[in-house]
Amino acid sequence: MKISTSILNWFDIVKRDLPFRKNKNPYNIWVSEIMLQQTKVETVIPYYNNWIKKFPDVMSVAKAEEDVLLKSWEGLGYYARCRNFHKAAKILCENFNSKIPQSWNAFIGLPGVGEYTAGAVLSIAFNKPFIVLDGNVKRVMARVIGRRKLSKYNINLIKQTLKKWLDKNRPGDFNEALMELGACICTPKKPKCIGCPINTLCIAYKSGNPLNYPSYIRKKSIPNYTFVGGVIRDKDKVLIQKRNEKMLSGLWEIPNKKINSVKTSKNELENYIIKHYQLSIKIKKKLGVIKHSYSHFNMNLVLFDCIKYSGITKSQKTYKWIKKSEIKDYPFHKVNHKIFSLFKYDYWTI
Ligand code: SF4
Structure with a gap:
């Protein structure tokens, strides 16, 4: 046959x-x-x-x-x-x-x-x-x-x-x-x-x-990267931004950036927000560290609860202030849903 x-x-x-x-x-x-x-x-x-x-x-x-x-x-x-x-x-x-x-x-x-x-x-x-x-x-x-x-x-x-x-x-x-x-x-x-x-x-x-057959090819171990992110609140809304980087392009996320050291995370977050939004924030407290694995790196995201001090006057980012009930209207990459589930404060009401 x-x-x-x-x-x-x-x-x-x-x-x-x-x-x-x-x-x-x-x-x-x-x-x-x-x-x-x-x-x-x-x-x-x-x-x-x-x-x-x-x-x-x-x-x-x-x-x-x-x-x-x-x-x-x-x-x-x-x-x-x-x-x-x-x-x-x-x-x-x-x-x-x-x-x-x-x-x-x-x-x-x-x-x-x-x-x-x-x-x-x-x-x-x-x-x-x-x-x-x-x-x-x-x-x-x-x-x-x-x-x-x-x-x-x-x-x-x-x-x-x-x-x-x-x-x-x-x-x-x-x-x-x-x-x-x-x-x-x-x-x-x-x-x-x-x-x-x-x-x-x-x-x-x-x-x-x-x-x-075929012989086993050892996979390269993937690197660990540290990020800092902020849940930036304005009353019952939080700031989200749309990615235009190649990776995860078009998806939404809370403001975040890759950093070299956890020690400088607060400063790095404040500087990032000023640079991209000309917005002053007050960091209230650390909410935790979110771990997530992408296909080619592991993410450890140090997350802070923040409130805004001023309004955004100018930004090159595409951004929105959204209520909790609006999460369903935007496509987020996975780590953000871990963040949202961690962030269950009464002041971010539906
Ligand atoms: S190695 Fe794969 S193709 Fe060959 S006999 Fe076993 S199951 Fe079938």
């Missing part, structure tokens, strides 16, 4: 019942593929369902405000995916009659669409004969064809092999089946080789130690 037939037969029986597998709507599949990048299926499902309800098609995304889209994405992380999707939807409405293009070159030319997304959407939604190569597929293939290193040469070999194996009648199903195999059977640390539909063909399994 051909390897693709073995994989597809297995997939037809065991495939998970996922909301984005209910139909082949290219828009729905595109949304799911963007959300699934770097994110677990269980995390994606509620976000996906909510998104499709609020934004059922390309035009609804193109017309939406970025803040509204980011609010629906809040907590899913890697927010550039959402911003790029917004840009891509606008381009589709302007130049493609709101339709998702079926051509590789047109689709991959859209913001945020790389080889993986193009291959996945075009094969699953339009049955086009393109392969996909995500982390799961790389691992499965490295094991099946017995490659220890994911070098450029071996990645190329994997791609060529996939192109040979791709079922030309069911390319989308074949791609989904391989990803499913990687997610459910050929997992990184505990592959279930006995129940694997392709174990008789797998070099790693035959070697007796599939975990050697």
Whole structure:
């Protein structure tokens, strides 16, 4: 039996019942593929369902405000995916009659669409004969064809092999089946080789130690950074600002900055507020230290309760004074929700 037939037969029986597998709507599949990048299926499902309800098609995304889209994405992380999707939807409405293009070159030319997304959407939604190569597929293939290193040469070999194996009648199903195999059977640390539909063909399994394929690459430890932040109050409102830095761009946060030493945190906060808002504040007390892990650093944020002394005369920041009840109207990055849950004073009333 051909390897693709073995994989597809297995997939037809065991495939998970996922909301984005209910139909082949290219828009729905595109949304799911963007959300699934770097994110677990269980995390994606509620976000996906909510998104499709609020934004059922390309035009609804193109017309939406970025803040509204980011609010629906809040907590899913890697927010550039959402911003790029917004840009891509606008381009589709302007130049493609709101339709998702079926051509590789047109689709991959859209913001945020790389080889993986193009291959996945075009094969699953339009049955086009393109392969996909995500982390799961790389691992499965490295094991099946017995490659220890994911070098450029071996990645190329994997791609060529996939192109040979791709079922030309069911390319989308074949791609989904391989990803499913990687997610459910050929997992990184505990592959279930006995129940694997392709174990008789797998070099790693035959070697007796599939975990050697591909060989483990030690992850770099991520650095710890210290930040200072202020909950700056004006009666029943607090000051929030919109980020325009590359990381987490478009999301809202309480004013904060990275610092070198906790000892100077109060001064650094006061100087930051004066520099960006020309606003005098009085630091009342330390509220605590909030810990949060981002993908490439750990954050320790020293948080102060502050009240404003003067009004903001000039600021280059996009900012708002909001009531507690307005938190739901703005997309915040995660650490801010930890801050808000810590800050439960009566004077910040709903
Ligand atoms: S036999 Fe084991 S190592 Fe090989 S593809 Fe299947 S689960 Fe992965």
